[in-house]
Every structure is written in C-alpha cells, then in structure tokens.
Amino acid sequence: MVSTLAVPGTYPTLADALEQAPDGAVITLAPGTYRERIDPGGRALTVRASGEPRSAVVDASGLGGPALSVTSGRVEVEGLALVSDVHPAVRVAGDRAELRLRDCELGAEQNAGLKAENGALVEAIRVLVPGGESGFEFSYADGTVEECEVRDVKADGVIVVGSKLTVRRTTVSGCGKRGVYVYQSGPLIEGCEITGIGDVGIMVVHSRSVRVMATTVRQTGRAGIEIGADCTAEIERCVVTDTGDLPVRVDPRARATVSLTDSGGIPQAGVATAGMTQDLAEMDRLITELNSMIGLAGVKDEVRALLDEIQVNEWRRSAGLSVGAVSHHLIFTGAPGTGKTTVARIYGQLLKALGVLPDGRFREVSRRDLVGQYIGHTAEKTTSVFEDAMGGVLFIDEAYTLARAGGAAADFGQEAIDTLVKLMEDHRDQVAVIVAGYTREMSDFLDANSGLASRFAKTMEFENYGPEELVMIAGRIARNDDYLFGPGLPEALLDHFGRLERNRNFGNAREARKLLEGMRKAQSGRLRAMGRMPSRDDLRTLTVDDLRVAAR
Incomplete structure (x- = not known):
C-alpha cells in the first residue's frame, strides 16, 4: 500500500x-x-x-x-x-x-x-x-x-548539448538570445512554435541527425533556422516568416534537406540532400561518450578540433580540391589515471566512424612487446606489432621507456623507435599511433630520433584531476557498482582528496578506485559486526566511517 x-x-x-x-x-x-x-x-x-x-x-x-x-x-x-x-x-x-x-x-x-x-x-x-x-x-x-x-x-529558451531530446508541441517566445540552441546533439523538434526571438530561432552547431518537423518560427532577430558546418538536419513542413535574415541559413559544409510552407522562399546555396558515407549515429554516440568523461576540457576540445579538420579534408577531397598529408598520430602526456587510454580508444573508433580508418581496433602495448633480446629481434617484434594494429590504433604506454638510457649501446629500445619512425611514415593513412607517458619524460623520448616529433600531429596534455573531479569520479564508480554515498561522505571525500599529495606517484582516477575498494572492505567488516541481516540500503550505502577506515 x-x-x-x-x-x-x-x-x-x-x-x-x-x-x-x-x-x-x-x-x-x-x-x-x-x-x-x-x-x-x-x-x-x-x-x-x-x-x-x-x-x-x-x-x-x-x-x-x-x-x-x-x-x-x-x-x-x-x-x-x-x-x-x-x-x-x-x-x-x-x-x-x-x-x-x-x-x-x-x-x-x-x-x-x-x-x-x-x-x-x-x-x-x-x-x-x-x-x-x-x-x-x-x-x-x-x-x-x-x-x-x-x-x-x-537568454536561450531551450539548450540541448550532447543530449537525445524530443521537444513536442512546445511554445518558446520572447527570448533575448536564441529560441532553441542545439550543440553536438540529435534532437527531434516537432509541432513547436518559436516566436519573438532576439537572435536565431533554432541554431544547430556540430550536430547530426537533427529533425525539425511541422514547426513555426517567426519574428526572429536573425535567421529563422541556422544549420552550421559539420551538421546534418532534416527540416520538414515548417513555416518560417518575418525573420531578420534568411528564413533558413545552411552552411555550405552542412548537409540538410529543407521543406518549408508559406515561408517566402528558402536560400538554395548550401542546401544539399542528406546522405554521407560516415556512420553519423556512431559518431554522435562516441562524441557523447567522450563528453561524458569527467574533466579533460582541453583534451576534448583538441579531439573535436582534429575531427573538424579531418571532416573538412574529406569534403575538400570530395570536391576535387587538394588535401595536404594528414597524420593521425598523437602524443598524450600526463600522469597515470587521467583517462589517456580511454580517450585513445574513443579516438580510434571515431576515425573508423569518419571513414578514415577501416576499423577501430585498439592495440595497447608497452616496451616489452616491442623490444627484443638480440640484434634484429627488436625490429621484427616492432614490425609484427605494428602490422597487427594496422587499420586501427596502436597505443604505446610509457613510450619514454624505449629511449636509450644514458646512451647504453646494449639497449634495443632505440631500435624500436627507429623502426617505428619509418613504419609511421610509410603507413600514416592506415594506422593511428598514440604514444603516452609523463610530460617531462616524453620530451626526452621525442629527442631519441630526429624525425620522431614530426610524425605526430598534436600533443595533448592530460592534467591531474582536482578534488571536486575526483569526488565525481568516485561517485560514478560507486553508482556503476550499485553503491550510494551516505550523509556527509561527499564532503569528507572532498577533504580527503584535497589533502593528498600530488607527486609523481599520484594515481588520479586510480586513487579514487583504490579508495572505494578499501571502503567496500571496511563496509563489509562493519556490516558483519552489526549482529543482524543488513537491509538493502545497508548493503548499498558507504559511510564516512568506511572512509576513515580505508584512509588509514
């Protein structure tokens, strides 16, 4: 009851x-x-x-x-x-x-x-x-x-960022800026009325699979509907009138189908039939996955900028224009536990969705997978690993360990680097090589071969997570494992992470995971000592006392 x-x-x-x-x-x-x-x-x-x-x-x-x-x-x-x-x-x-x-x-x-x-x-x-x-x-x-x-x-009436949203039979009026703003999303806007808008009625930026159906847009300060570059959209049976600019403005680099009713005409330039070779739905999913990662704002911006450049080059190639040689190889610098491996996986899958690489396979290796024990063995091992990663991503973690230590002639790591440099140049359109490691050591690694640095398109710096971000990471890990934070625990975690020394051994997200493992063990001991069968809430809840035990 x-x-x-x-x-x-x-x-x-x-x-x-x-x-x-x-x-x-x-x-x-x-x-x-x-x-x-x-x-x-x-x-x-x-x-x-x-x-x-x-x-x-x-x-x-x-x-x-x-x-x-x-x-x-x-x-x-x-x-x-x-x-x-x-x-x-x-x-x-x-x-x-x-x-x-x-x-x-x-x-x-x-x-x-x-x-x-x-x-x-x-x-x-x-x-x-x-x-x-x-x-x-x-x-x-x-x-x-x-x-x-x-x-x-x-400001804006409705803002949609990285979301799957349906907006139906909704009225948006009297907005100082935009009526509906869509960024990196694929919403359905159907049967709506958008009127009296200071800027653009509906603005779509870096988005795909956007549908605007049977919607009225009128009395806007600028365009009624604006579709930006790198977007795909369907605009069907819409009424767009009394606009400060064109009823519908479509960037020449966008793909849109437009069908208006009683709108006074639509601009023809830049309006194209939808239909692209890339897997747009998969790209949307992967970009959403990337954006859902905690922190890493600079890295996310860098990845999106690379995708924009790749997409524009594909459009230029389709238009018969010249396209310069593009490297998909990257350098990831930063401490452990900052998301380098996860971003590398997503990047490879994005290259596949863009049609740049034939598959998004991810091969993670370290020094022992590349370096042999005698002359000639290293080149053979490195070439075999490289060929196995063709079509996808080869991720070399702690790549700086390949650099010859103190010029030691017996170290075959240098042979691995020299082999990689040649393979990366010969097959730059068939594989993405990502090398990762501490910032300072990666600088030394790039000095190991005069042609190494030029093989990489960009260096991305993964910064340490702050205390607030570590609390968010801990919360996400706990939720995924079906745990809840008890009263006061988020604040106690914030204090705990704020006091941790961020030295070379600091593990970032690994610190959060390790701490939660300790808290679960502490919870187990606490529940066993209760003298009764714990409730479902008892089993799910982690407490400040569990943190104190784990932190010891």
Missing part, C-alpha cells in the same frame, strides 16, 4: 515529510508557500499539490540551492510551482536520476528553470517557465519536453 503524507496535516513541514517518507511514498502539499527545498535523497517519491495546479509554491530563494534537486532515484512532481534565485529552480543530475514533471511552473531569476545533466532522464509535460535566465537546459541528459511553454527569458 502506498504511503501518503499530507503537508500540513500529517506533517507540519515539507522537510518533516521528506525525512520520514519511505520509498515509493506520495507527499501532498496544500495550497500555500513553502520556504523549503525538496531533495528526495535517492528514493522513489511523488510530490504533488493537493489543490489546483501551481497552488502550492516551493520557494528556495536564499536557501543555497534549487527548489528541487534530484541526483538519483525516480521522482514525480505534479502541480507545484518551484522557485529559486541564483540556482536553477530544478536540477536533476546523474545517470541514476529520473524526474517526471507535470503541470508545474519553474522560476529562477538568475538561472535556468530546469537544468538536466550527466546522464539524467527527464520528462516535462505542461511545464511553464515564465522568465528567468533561460528555460530548459539539457547537458548530456535525455528526455522529453511536451506541451510546455518558455517565455520572456533573458
């Missing part, structure tokens, strides 16, 4: 009800204003107004956070008005967080009405955002926005 907790009534405050509500409970709010915040704490909960829609107002202004914050669990909110100030009215983040909003109003004077991030899943139905900084922001989160309204926001 579902537990129903009435506020006020059964419980005097919303906080009291949230503290006592069991998993699956329903909390009802009578009409009125509640100067509180809603944080379900990972449970499955429903919170609804007992009166007319939006008659119950949860106002978190000045309370240091969103009116509703969901980081895990399945939450449904019906008929509430949710208000904040410098924070989003609603924030949902994490790949275990699901939120369903129905018949709600969201207000945040200096932030978004709703901000969904980091793998969250959101369904918003008949939700109003009547002002604030922006309306709906989806950043690497998926979901549906249906029959909603965003009006009179200072």
Whole structure:
C-alpha cells in the first residue's frame, strides 16, 4: 500500500515529510508557500499539490540551492510551482536520476528553470517557465519536453548539448538570445512554435541527425533556422516568416534537406540532400561518450578540433580540391589515471566512424612487446606489432621507456623507435599511433630520433584531476557498482582528496578506485559486526566511517 503524507496535516513541514517518507511514498502539499527545498535523497517519491495546479509554491530563494534537486532515484512532481534565485529552480543530475514533471511552473531569476545533466532522464509535460535566465537546459541528459511553454527569458529558451531530446508541441517566445540552441546533439523538434526571438530561432552547431518537423518560427532577430558546418538536419513542413535574415541559413559544409510552407522562399546555396558515407549515429554516440568523461576540457576540445579538420579534408577531397598529408598520430602526456587510454580508444573508433580508418581496433602495448633480446629481434617484434594494429590504433604506454638510457649501446629500445619512425611514415593513412607517458619524460623520448616529433600531429596534455573531479569520479564508480554515498561522505571525500599529495606517484582516477575498494572492505567488516541481516540500503550505502577506515 502506498504511503501518503499530507503537508500540513500529517506533517507540519515539507522537510518533516521528506525525512520520514519511505520509498515509493506520495507527499501532498496544500495550497500555500513553502520556504523549503525538496531533495528526495535517492528514493522513489511523488510530490504533488493537493489543490489546483501551481497552488502550492516551493520557494528556495536564499536557501543555497534549487527548489528541487534530484541526483538519483525516480521522482514525480505534479502541480507545484518551484522557485529559486541564483540556482536553477530544478536540477536533476546523474545517470541514476529520473524526474517526471507535470503541470508545474519553474522560476529562477538568475538561472535556468530546469537544468538536466550527466546522464539524467527527464520528462516535462505542461511545464511553464515564465522568465528567468533561460528555460530548459539539457547537458548530456535525455528526455522529453511536451506541451510546455518558455517565455520572456533573458537568454536561450531551450539548450540541448550532447543530449537525445524530443521537444513536442512546445511554445518558446520572447527570448533575448536564441529560441532553441542545439550543440553536438540529435534532437527531434516537432509541432513547436518559436516566436519573438532576439537572435536565431533554432541554431544547430556540430550536430547530426537533427529533425525539425511541422514547426513555426517567426519574428526572429536573425535567421529563422541556422544549420552550421559539420551538421546534418532534416527540416520538414515548417513555416518560417518575418525573420531578420534568411528564413533558413545552411552552411555550405552542412548537409540538410529543407521543406518549408508559406515561408517566402528558402536560400538554395548550401542546401544539399542528406546522405554521407560516415556512420553519423556512431559518431554522435562516441562524441557523447567522450563528453561524458569527467574533466579533460582541453583534451576534448583538441579531439573535436582534429575531427573538424579531418571532416573538412574529406569534403575538400570530395570536391576535387587538394588535401595536404594528414597524420593521425598523437602524443598524450600526463600522469597515470587521467583517462589517456580511454580517450585513445574513443579516438580510434571515431576515425573508423569518419571513414578514415577501416576499423577501430585498439592495440595497447608497452616496451616489452616491442623490444627484443638480440640484434634484429627488436625490429621484427616492432614490425609484427605494428602490422597487427594496422587499420586501427596502436597505443604505446610509457613510450619514454624505449629511449636509450644514458646512451647504453646494449639497449634495443632505440631500435624500436627507429623502426617505428619509418613504419609511421610509410603507413600514416592506415594506422593511428598514440604514444603516452609523463610530460617531462616524453620530451626526452621525442629527442631519441630526429624525425620522431614530426610524425605526430598534436600533443595533448592530460592534467591531474582536482578534488571536486575526483569526488565525481568516485561517485560514478560507486553508482556503476550499485553503491550510494551516505550523509556527509561527499564532503569528507572532498577533504580527503584535497589533502593528498600530488607527486609523481599520484594515481588520479586510480586513487579514487583504490579508495572505494578499501571502503567496500571496511563496509563489509562493519556490516558483519552489526549482529543482524543488513537491509538493502545497508548493503548499498558507504559511510564516512568506511572512509576513515580505508584512509588509514
């Protein structure tokens, strides 16, 4: 039987009800204003107004956070008005967080009405955002926005970044900047009305598989719809009128099919029939996977820039224009545990999806796989490994160990380097070689052969993770293993990681994984000492005490 907790009534405050509500409970709010915040704490909960829609107002202004914050669990909110100030009215983040909003109003004077991030899943139905900084922001989160309204926001109405989002029968009006902004995403925008926009009605950047269907765009400061370079889009049965620029502007390097109704004509230049040889869906998936990695902002930018260059070269080749020789070989520098191997794997798969390499196979090797024990053996081993990696990525970890130490003639690592230099030049279009290691030592490695540095297209620096990022990494590892952090543990982890010395032995993400392994062992001992069968929550929850034991 579902537990129903009435506020006020059964419980005097919303906080009291949230503290006592069991998993699956329903909390009802009578009409009125509640100067509180809603944080379900990972449970499955429903919170609804007992009166007319939006008659119950949860106002978190000045309370240091969103009116509703969901980081895990399945939450449904019906008929509430949710208000904040410098924070989003609603924030949902994490790949275990699901939120369903129905018949709600969201207000945040200096932030978004709703901000969904980091793998969250959101369904918003008949939700109003009547002002604030922006309306709906989806950043690497998926979901549906249906029959909603965003009006009179200072910036963008709907922002979609790295997300799979469906926007249906939704009105966006009176935005100071763009009506809908799409970046590295493939949303469906269907049956919507976008009007009174200060900038572009719908702007699409670095995105593929974007569909805009039966949508009206009018009264825009610039173009009604703009499709940027390296994008693919379908615009069907749309009405685009009263625009400050062309109704539809398509970059010559984009691929789009355009079908407008009563729009006064469309520009022909740059509008092309969709259809590319690359695996666009796979590219979208891989770019989303790359972007979902914690930190590494500079590395992500560098990879995207390389992909842009490769794509433009493919277009030039198709157009019969000259294309210079391009190397796909890279240098990754930085400490262990900073994501170098993961990025290398994704890079190889992206090259395959772009049609640059025949397959995305990943071969990781170290010195012992390349260096032999006698003259001539090293060249043979290195060539065999190289040929086995052809068509994909050859990843050489701690590559600096190949460099001849102190000029020792008996060290065959130099022979491996010299063999690699020739093979990389002869087969640069058939393989991507990525060498990785500590920053200083990799500089010495490049000096081992005069032609080595010129074989690589770019050096990417992987910086150490900060304490906040390590807490996020630990949280992701824990969630993937079906663990939860108990009260105060994120703050304790932040303090712990902040005190760690970042010397040569610092392992970055490996430190987080090692610590969690210790915490799980500590939890096992704690649960065995309880003297009773632990509950499901007991089995899932890691505590500050577990951290203290593991840290010792």
